[in-house]
Amino acid sequence: MLNPYLFYNGNCEAAFKYYEKVLGGKIEFLLRADEGPADMKPQPGWEKKIMHARMSINGQTLMASDAPPGHFNKPQGFSVSLTIADLAEAEHKFKQLADGGAENMPFGKTFFSKGFGMCVDQFGTPWMVNCPLEGM
Template identity: 50%
Template sequence: MQANAYLTFNGRCEAAFKFYEQHLGGKIVAMMNHEGLPPEDKAQLPPEMLNAILHARLDLGSTVIMGSDAFAGRYEKPQGFSVSLLVDTPEEAERVFGALSENGSVLMPIEETFWAIRFGMVTDQFGIPWMVNCEKSLG
């Protein structure tokens, strides 16, 4: 069994996934919009939804992040969770945190903590909350 994050966006899923692919080092393996639906399903959609992302998938190491644009008028701001990234080096933590902070909102600056060489919390420019963690040795 594997648990993965599924993120919902307010019309910016495509831009977010391209940003994540570039800055997190993943690979987009699926990105489809509503335009590709069968005609009978597409006919039921408001025209502004045709270019909205129906489903996206980013392979990120051994994990997956998936997402879509919310249906028109049904977007809700993400709350009550963060996507947690575990990175191997403090340099990688600084780089990733810096990228996610670009036009975002830093909740906790990246710094050393009692459990981590580097840890920080940020909400990115797409409204997604992240935690970047480079743990200290647990031994």
């Protein structure tokens, strides 16, 4: 099993609630920093940040947490890839993910897909949304 694990800069819960709404996911587990082991006390102001979260999206698992203070790095060198068979649904989800973020490659037909686009969402996570051609 291979699952992406994303780190956020204090906005993991907001991101997961957004993905739950936009991608039809279901948050299965959300552990706040102040709910962890007694010997792992969070820094002041960080008590309600997310220590670990798990979401199911169409049978796939996405996990994440808020990076500890001072340890967040802007995501780079990867994208979360979302494959959707229905073109209208793929374009709609792409637009929702890009809303408040940035489109790196507008959603459109390519030589390998009915529709493909790349964006960074409002939380800083890079996404690729693909509606593959038949047989791809």
